[in-house]
Amino acid sequence: MKILVTGGAGFIGSNFVHYLRQNYLDYQITVVDKLNQQGNIANLDSVINDISFHKFDLIEEDKLEPIFKSGIDYVVHFAAETNVDRSIEDPDNFVNSNVLATNILLRLSRDNGVKRFHHVSTDEVFGSLELESTDKFNETTPYDPRSPYSATKAGSDHLARSYFHTYGLDVTISNCSNNYGPYQVPENIVPVFALMAMQDKSLTIYGDGLSVRDYLYVLDHCRAIDLILHKGVAGETYCVGGGEEQNGVQIADKILEILGKQPSLKKFVTDRPGHDRRYAIDYSKLSRELGYQPSVTFEEGLKQTIQWYKDNETWWKPYMEKLYVPKFMQGEEN
Ligand SMILES: NC(=O)c1ccc[n+]([C@@H]2O[C@H](COP(=O)([O-])OP(=O)(O)OC[C@H]3O[C@@H](n4cnc5c(N)ncnc54)[C@H](O)[C@@H]3O)[C@@H](O)[C@H]2O)c1
Incomplete structure (x- = not known):
């Protein structure tokens, strides 16, 4: 299998590349990452000789296209501008990376026979819950993004979903809670x-x-993405949390x-x-259908x-x- 991991030098992406290396020895891994303030090539030091790494911005379609032409089976799309506070100061950068670049990736995936596109997103697209309530976000919660970061992630979720409905691209989406663990800046x-x-x-x-x-240990998140990538149903969304x-x-x-x-x-x-007051996530669909439990x-x-x-x-x-x-x-x- 040939797998493209975007944002693979960032926090979760690099943990996922390490996870793939340990669990899927036969996978050929390509990483594209522009190495912004969060991206760090040192995160991939121990695997750099076993993967193909490309430093460029996904918006540069002419550099991305040859990678797709070489034959990619799976795309796992982590790359995004992710810092909410930075999004308040510079929303344009977030629109470019999170919305426009996602569209380019989806279009190239559609046109080059990608078998599955997994889009990694956030529970922040659902807005904010009352501090006093016991409600939780789930896959049917209406979108209500409130920062430029979450608005651009919501836009990219809708785009990914539209490629499934309009073009039949095999897309899965996950909306996860706050990750923590090694390699987080x-x-x-x-x-x-x-x-x-x-x-x-x-x-x-x-x-x-x-x-x-809600806090989710990054390796539990990697296990959840593994389950969705390999066993998830095309067109479906899965909420991922740590409980x-x-x-x-x-x-x-x-x-x-x-x-x-x-x-x-x-x-x-x-x-x-x-500042959103409360996020909480109900991951029972992922547990019920794919056997996920945070460990x-x-x-x-x-x-x-x-x-x-x-x-x-x-x-x-x-x-x-x-x-x-x-x-x-x-x-x-x-
Ligand atoms: N960290 C969390 O708690 C959390 C929670 C929910 C969802 N997510 C989502 O998970 C994904 C990964 O998050 P993270 O915390 O690892 O982020 P991160 O900021 O640590 O890593 C993102 C990586 O993407 C790269 N990147 C950004 N824009 C790019 C572009 N246009 N072209 C090429 N590379 C680009 C950056 O250089 C960086 O290495 C994001 O999509 C984020 O929205 C993260």
């Missing part, structure tokens, strides 16, 4: 808090810190406890504009992730020198 809550705490610096918590997300709802304060407290640091390192800062608890996943950061200082050190601070909280950072 310190622009997301778990690595930022872990690395700040390890350096005895403040953990900056947005607003009241009570906004809730672990946590708010910002709880995450900070757990990380401080694991590292044996003082609770006084917590610092509350201005909230993100339009890593949040506590266990956090310990493994923190250990990975402790063991990989050379990987994360460069990020600390150019730490991204969203405009809405500039002047409030450490």
Whole structure:
């Protein structure tokens, strides 16, 4: 099988490439990644000689087309601009990468005999739930994206679905919750808090810190994508979650406890504009139909992730020198 993994030098994409290498030894893996702030070729160091890596922007169709002409069976599409705060500052970049580039990939897949296109998306397309409610997002939840990031992901989901209905391209879609684990750059809550705490610096918590997300260990996400890619039904959408709802304060407290640091390192800062209050995900369709169950608890996943950061200082050190601070909280950072 020849598989194209877009965004394979990013956080989840690189974990998925490692997962494929371990579990599907006969697959020929091609990765296309433009290496933006989140992409890092070092994420693929240990497999680089076993894969074909191309650095370019997916919007550059003339570079992408020869890869499809060489014969691709599966596409797993991770590539996207992903940082919500960056999307508030530069929505155009998100439209180009998340919508326009996805259309190019879908069209080339349609025209070159791709057997399955798996589109990786987010639960953020569903909007926000009430903090007090027990509702969860599922595959029938209406779309209600509220940031430029989630709006562009919603656009790409609709495009992917339209290629199934209009052209008969074999498309599957997954909408997952917040991932954490190895190779996540310190622009997301778990690595930022872990690395700040390890350096005895403040953990900056947005607003009241009570906004809730579901947390999914990245290797459980890779297993879910494996199931959908190989056993999912064409045209279907699957919600993927970890079954672990946590708010910002709880995450900070757990990380401080694991590292044996003082609770006084917590610092509350201005909230993100339009910050969604709660996401929760019902993954029962994926469990029922394809046998998915998350296998890593949040506590266990956090310990493994923190250990990975402790063991990989050379990987994360460069990020600390150019730490991204969203405009809405500039002047409030450490
Ligand atoms: N991280 C999460 O918690 C999470 C949750 C839900 C869904 N997702 C989705 O999963 C996918 C992967 O997320 P991630 O956290 O690994 O993101 P990431 O930002 O770590 O990685 C994305 C990768 O895509 C590459 N990329 C972006 N635009 C590109 C383009 N136009 N051409 C070529 N390469 C491009 C980047 O260089 C980067 O390496 C995304 O589609 C995201 O929307 C992520």
